[in-house]
Amino acid sequence: MPQLDASSRGSFLLKPSEWALVLAIVAAVALTAVIDANHSYAFRPLESLRDIARNTALLGIFALGATVVIIAGGIDLSAGSMIALSGTVCATTMLALSPQAMLGFKPVGPAVVAVAMAASLLAGFLVGTLHTWLITAIRLPPFIATLATLVGLRSLARALCESSTAALTPTKSALINVADPVFKTIRDNVWIPVAVFGVLAFITWLILTRTVLGRHLHALGGNEQAARLAGIRTDNVKWFAYCFGAMTAALAGLFYVANESVAAPVNQGRGHELNAIAAAVVGGCSLTGGVGTVPGTVLGTIFLRVVIDAVSKIIKTGADVYEGLIVGIVVVIAVTFSQLGQMGRQGRRLLPGPLGLCAIPTLALLCGGIVAMTTGPRTGLAAGLAALVLLALVRAWENRAARAA
Amino acid sequence: MIRADGAGQTGADTPAAVTMRGITKRFPGVVALEHVTLEVERGELHAICGENGAGKSTLMKILSGVYQPDEGTLEIDGLPTRFANTRAAERAGIAIIHQELALVEDLPVAANVFLGRERRGRLGLVDDAGMAAECRALLESLECQVTPQTRTGSLRVGDQQLVEIAKALSLDARIVVMDEPTSALTEAESARLERTIARLRSRGTTILYISHKMDEVFRLADRITVLRDGRHVRTVRRADTTPQEVTGWMVGRDIAGHAFHEPRRRGPKLLEIRNLSLPWPEHPRGYRLQDVSLDLHAGEILGVAGLMGAGRTELLETIFGAVEPTWTGTILVAGKPVRFAHPREACAARIAMVTEDRKRLGLFPDLDVAGNVSLCSLAEALQGGLVSRAREEALVAGPLRDTGVKTPGPHASIMGLSGGNQQKCIIGRWLLTKPEILLLDDPTRGIDVGAKAELYTLIDRLCRAGLGVILTSSELPELLTLADRIVVLAEGRLTAEFARGDATEAKIMAAAMG
Numbered sequence: 001m002p003q004l005d006a007s008s009r010g011s012f013l014l015k016p017s018e019w020a021l022v023l024a025i026v027a028a029v030a031l032t033a034v035i036d037a038n039h040s041y042a043f044r045p046l047e048s049l050r051d052i053a054r055n056t057a058l059l060g061i062f063a064l065g066a067t068v069v070i071i072a073g074g075i076d077l078s079a080g081s082m083i084a085l086s087g088t089v090c091a092t093t094m095l096a097l098s099p100q101a102m103l104g105f106k107p108v109g110p111a112v113v114a115v116a117m118a119a120s121l122l123a124g125f126l127v128g129t130l131h132t133w134l135i136t137a138i139r140l141p142p143f144i145a146t147l148a149t150l151v152g153l154r155s156l157a158r159a160l161c162e163s164s165t166a167a168l169t170p171t172k173s174a175l176i177n178v179a180d181p182v183f184k185t186i187r188d189n190v191w192i193p194v195a196v197f198g199v200l201a202f203i204t205w206l207i208l209t210r211t212v213l214g215r216h217l218h219a220l221g222g223n224e225q226a227a228r229l230a231g232i233r234t235d236n237v238k239w240f241a242y243c244f245g246a247m248t249a250a251l252a253g254l255f256y257v258a259n260e261s262v263a264a265p266v267n268q269g270r271g272h273e274l275n276a277i278a279a280a281v282v283g284g285c286s287l288t289g290g291v292g293t294v295p296g297t298v299l300g301t302i303f304l305r306v307v308i309d310a311v312s313k314i315i316k317t318g319a320d321v322y323e324g325l326i327v328g329i330v331v332v333i334a335v336t337f338s339q340l341g342q343m344g345r346q347g348r349r350l351l352p353g354p355l356g357l358c359a360i361p362t363l364a365l366l367c368g369g370i371v372a373m374t375t376g377p378r379t380g381l382a383a384g385l386a387a388l389v390l391l392a393l394v395r396a397w398e399n400r401a402a403r404a405a
Numbered sequence: 406m407i408r409a410d411g412a413g414q415t416g417a418d419t420p421a422a423v424t425m426r427g428i429t430k431r432f433p434g435v436v437a438l439e440h441v442t443l444e445v446e447r448g449e450l451h452a453i454c455g456e457n458g459a460g461k462s463t464l465m466k467i468l469s470g471v472y473q474p475d476e477g478t479l480e481i482d483g484l485p486t487r488f489a490n491t492r493a494a495e496r497a498g499i500a501i502i503h504q505e506l507a508l509v510e511d512l513p514v515a516a517n518v519f520l521g522r523e524r525r526g527r528l529g530l531v532d533d534a535g536m537a538a539e540c541r542a543l544l545e546s547l548e549c550q551v552t553p554q555t556r557t558g559s560l561r562v563g564d565q566q567l568v569e570i571a572k573a574l575s576l577d578a579r580i581v582v583m584d585e586p587t588s589a590l591t592e593a594e595s596a597r598l599e600r601t602i603a604r605l606r607s608r609g610t611t612i613l614y615i616s617h618k619m620d621e622v623f624r625l626a627d628r629i630t631v632l633r634d635g636r637h638v639r640t641v642r643r644a645d646t647t648p649q650e651v652t653g654w655m656v657g658r659d660i661a662g663h664a665f666h667e668p669r670r671r672g673p674k675l676l677e678i679r680n681l682s683l684p685w686p687e688h689p690r691g692y693r694l695q696d697v698s699l700d701l702h703a704g705e706i707l708g709v710a711g712l713m714g715a716g717r718t719e720l721l722e723t724i725f726g727a728v729e730p731t732w733t734g735t736i737l738v739a740g741k742p743v744r745f746a747h748p749r750e751a752c753a754a755r756i757a758m759v760t761e762d763r764k765r766l767g768l769f770p771d772l773d774v775a776g777n778v779s780l781c782s783l784a785e786a787l788q789g790g791l792v793s794r795a796r797e798e799a800l801v802a803g804p805l806r807d808t809g810v811k812t813p814g815p816h817a818s819i820m821g822l823s824g825g826n827q828q829k830c831i832i833g834r835w836l837l838t839k840p841e842i843l844l845l846d847d848p849t850r851g852i853d854v855g856a857k858a859e860l861y862t863l864i865d866r867l868c869r870a871g872l873g874v875i876l877t878s879s880e881l882p883e884l885l886t887l888a889d890r891i892v893v894l895a896e897g898r899l900t901a902e903f904a905r906g907d908a909t910e911a912k913i914m915a916a917a918m919g
Contacts, residue, residue, distance in 0.1 A: 210791040212783045215772070219780060222771040229727055229760050229767070230780050230834070231752040290771035 021299040032310035057193035060301040063279040065248030067297040072241035073221035073289025074142040079249040081153035083269030086120040086253025088157040091176035091263035092164045093119045105179040113182045124250030128243030136235045157265035175264040186258035205294035221289030282334040351395040364388040420483025422447045422611040428477035437463040441637045450612045452626035460635040461615045465582045469501035470494035500573030501582040510558030515540040543571040563594035582613045619648035672703030675873040681734035693719040697899045701873045708888030709877040715894040717877040721844045725758040726751045757835035761846040775815035782837040804833030825856020845876045
């Protein structure tokens with residue numbers, strides 16, 4: 001039984017850090033409701049909820065995969081490219097089985113859709129197998145193996161898309177339109193991805209906390225050598241983890257295709273692997289392995305999406321402009337909070353020495369710059385100066401504390 | 406907390422080189438040191454004795470700035486000091502030679518000696534030639550035949566230790582701490598180290614020497630301080646005491662009580678090894694094990710003695726399938742030839758192995774006590790395909806009770822237990838697999854004396870219950886206490902076999918030296 005799970009078993013279902021995430025989510029929603037000039041949470045609550053739910057489900061599905069891989073002590077950087085490959089495999093399979101219907105934007109039939117979806121999931125299994133082989137047999141570090149597939153799979157997806165369209169349609173194309181009603185239904189009914197995410201989260205939770213395999217995943221991530229010496233077939237456990245990671249990404253890829261009615265290998269899911277890892281880390285996964293929970297990842301995903309939504313509502317530019325910035329800041333803050341306690345205990349300083357001195361203007365510039373670009377130069381300048389003064393005070397206080405000790 | 410009240414000053418003209426007063430250090434779950442006071446005079450060789458876990462290393466790590474004490478004061482040459490880190494201690498002239506050597510294996514020797522204090526030439530570039538020359542001179546003064554350009558990781562342990570000493574010399578350290586320096590050395594290397602120590606002393610260097618080897622301590626030390634369970638027991642002049650007395654203070658009781666005199670009943674042959682050789686391609690020796698043959702019967706404990714690097718661990722790992730099966734020879738389990746490619750297969754053949762180095766190879770810090778114990782037999786706790794918490798608790802209750810683990814509960818953190826209790830958990834883990842052959846690789850390393858005695862009793866009981874046990878140990882008295890027979894490995898070869906009655910420390914050491 002993972003220790004974390006045991007401590008959460010008492011009267012509260014979640015760990016303290018997870019309750020903190022719940023609070024943070026509520027706070028973010030409340031703040032947005034108040035600050036947003038259009039008051040869209042108040043006037044159009046259902047639409048807002050649908051948006052957030054859809055985005056959360058899509059990210060959450062492969063964030064669960066990332067969670068399993070990270071708990072097992074690995075990392076999968078290729079999820080975004082796997083999403084692109086999965087969508088392309090799905091669309092290509094439909095194109096191959098039913099080219100006339102696909103070209104005429106007509107239904108291809110549920111049987112063809114089922115085969116195409118199965119083909120995507122199979123592609124996920126194959127990619128997971130490839131990862132495991134590279135990591136266990138060739139002994140590549142997981143970072144390198146999945147870095148290779150991060151760049152490789154997207155290229156492969158594009159090549160597959162172009163060569164199949166060249167062979168099966170009049171013109172070569174880097175995208176395939178998907179107009180089948182099954183995908184339209186998925187697009188128009190947010191509850192479908194949400195339900196899939198919910199069921200998958202439950203299954204993942206069950207695997208991680210209540211099965212032998214789950215225990216072995218924790219053991220592998222916690223101490224790989226000891227796990228092998230305890231008679232665990234660590235290679236097989238890794239095989240499961242990487243296949244789970246790739247197959248959840250493949251599943252997410254199908255929803256991306258449905259959402260956008262197109263398989264577009266060039267851009268679909270680009271960079272999203274990092275969002276999934278971020279969601280897992282915000283939810284409490286440790287990148288050193290062995291630690292992490294499904295509720296944590298689910299909450300981390302919700303928090304990430306809520307904050308992204310909040311910023312897009314408040315700033316009113318395209319959310320995607322600031323998405324990366326938000327994810328970066330949220331990750332830094334979340335992990336910082338979980339380490340602040342340690343820092344105080346060990347007497348470590350936030351702004352030590354010359355590095356701290358240089359960090360003060362860097363952080364102030366970042367803060368001022370972001371505020372300036374989102375609200376205007378005057379407030380930006382004020383925010384930057386405020387940050388500068390605040391950080392200088394922190395440093396002065398730390399200096400005094402150090403002298404006193 | 407700095408107290409400069411000056412109370413308890415020696416009264417001599419020169420203040421003591423080191424005065425540590427009322428030092429307390431706590432780690433989560435344990436008090437490593439409790440109000441320990443230590444005074445070291447200038448130029449003396451002060452031995453610090455104590456069993457594993459007595460707090461010797463922690464005390465020295467506080468002296469050298471690795472740890473900061475929770476309570477207590479430290480004075481160097483009579484001046485109150487507090488070291489924030491090792492660099493501060495180095496500046497004050499204190500160097501420590503750690504038990505686990507702290508060298509960067511991929512760097513050349515000279516780079517390690519000057520690590521963090523690299524000499525610069527003109528233009529501010531690293532002066533490799535100058536450092537190499539200085540390093541060569543230092544190494545020569547230590548009778549070390551190693552060139553400064555050698556990759557440190559390729560050196561023998563004894564030479565690596567001399568590199569650490571060269572580092573201390575390059576610091577011009579006035580106070581040198583040596584933490585069990587001879588534990589991995591051959592006789593010749595130990596003699597060389599003693600000559601080095603004599604040379605350091607002739608320059609007036611103060612030496613703190615941690616060891617539990619009485620012969621060394623009584624040959625070298627001026628004064629001896631004994632620690633036990635994190636407390637200061639006493640400090641005496643060497644001339645005023647005897648090894649027996651010091652050992653008594655270290656263990657706090659009569660250690661002869663551990664003898665298991667009642668003969669064990671030897672059962673059928675469980676394991677037979679013939680001409681086992683394990684190659685070691687990247688090493689000049691070419692093999693880790695060469696031509697090893699031995700038998701193990703049910704109901705007996707076979708001790709495996711040998712110096713560090715003699716192949717004790719490799720022997721057990723080969724039997725257990727934990728190394729690539731590149732070995733030649735024959736291993737018969739219950740009369741059938743086996744060739745395990747994975748520990749899983751060994752488990753299936755009813756073999757269990759408790760690895761050396763609990764933290765690195767045995768424990769799962771993120772799993773609780775129950776999870777650590779049930780790991781190999783979790784399938785027995787399933788209910789409808791899922792792990793049942795109640796069944797798991799019931800499953801681990803037996804081994805926790807049999808091995809006498811003291812834990813707040815089955816879901817307590819394994820890292821909060823003492824070393825002895827952690828080790829019992831791991832033995833409990835393997836007992837759940839119902840083994841017939843139990844391989845114990847140095848099972849009492851880093852465990853306090855009381856827990857050691859309990860483990861001895863446990864191992865004896867398991868053996869009498871019909872298990873065949875192979876036990877390795879870095880402490881000969883342990884093997885002499887527990888084993889029915891003792892085989893000795895030296896550089897991968899089996900050099901001797903003794904029955905319990907014939908074995909003595911001297912005979913075993915002679916065989917272990919090859």
